[in-house]
Amino acid sequence: MPTVWLIRHAQSESNANLKTSHPAHSALTELGQWEASRLVMAFRQKPDLLVVSSFLRAQQTAVPLIAHFDPIAVEEWPIYEFTYLAPERYANTTADERAPFAREYWLRNDPLYKDGGEGKSFAELLMRVWELVAHLQQHPGQFLALIGHGLFWRALLWAVLTNTRAATPQALQHYSYFVQSVFMPNVAICRAHFSPMAVYFSPFDITHLSTGGET
Numbered sequence: 001m002p003t004v005w006l007i008r009h010a011q012s013e014s015n016a017n018l019k020t021s022h023p024a025h026s027a028l029t030e031l032g033q034w035e036a037s038r039l040v041m042a043f044r045q046k047p048d049l050l051v052v053s054s055f056l057r058a059q060q061t062a063v064p065l066i067a068h069f070d071p072i073a074v075e076e077w078p079i080y081e082f083t084y085l086a087p088e089r090y091a092n093t094t095a096d097e098r099a100p101f102a103r104e105y106w107l108r109n110d111p112l113y114k115d116g117g118e119g120k121s122f123a124e125l126l127m128r129v130w131e132l133v134a135h136l137q138q139h140p141g142q143f144l145a146l147i148g149h150g151l152f153w154r155a156l157l158w159a160v161l162t163n164t165r166a167a168t169p170q171a172l173q174h175y176s177y178f179v180q181s182v183f184m185p186n187v188a189i190c191r192a193h194f195s196p197m198a199v200y201f202s203p204f205d206i207t208h209l210s211t212g213g214e215t
Contacts, residue, residue: 043065055149129156153190
């Protein structure tokens, strides 16, 4: 039963409400760079595998870990963020400026809707989540660290806790409620255990930002 650390990336330009160019290209802020450096303090051993999203902010968060544990096995898996808005919405805009489009998406409550034809649908998100769960339940590694994104990790937590597999309007609405009520801070770690029969989660941990180590 592998131990899996689900880690949210460090603070990005989008998180800081700065202007962006594309959902995949939001870089870390100065604070985010510091947070990424502190993430190393949470580790007492090298992971068998470090998995990173393809998005820049996750890749940059992984840099201090890769340098610290060099050599370390690194793979890129489809654990990128749930980008329900079309990429064109991000061109030279802040999160506040995108907020009306985000509200419109959630009010539409259509699990198959793809904003602008290029945004990702909730159905696609749910499929990615369950494919990841199945992969982790069969993975031979004993300790895996995955650096991904807030909306994606909360989708995984919510889907597993509720055993939701069908992308219905009711499921999308319930997921939106979960996202509004459960906050995952930047560089937070959720320690999980995946077995073929069950998945177990810990609370979010950010003690490495203040104490410099795992308790």
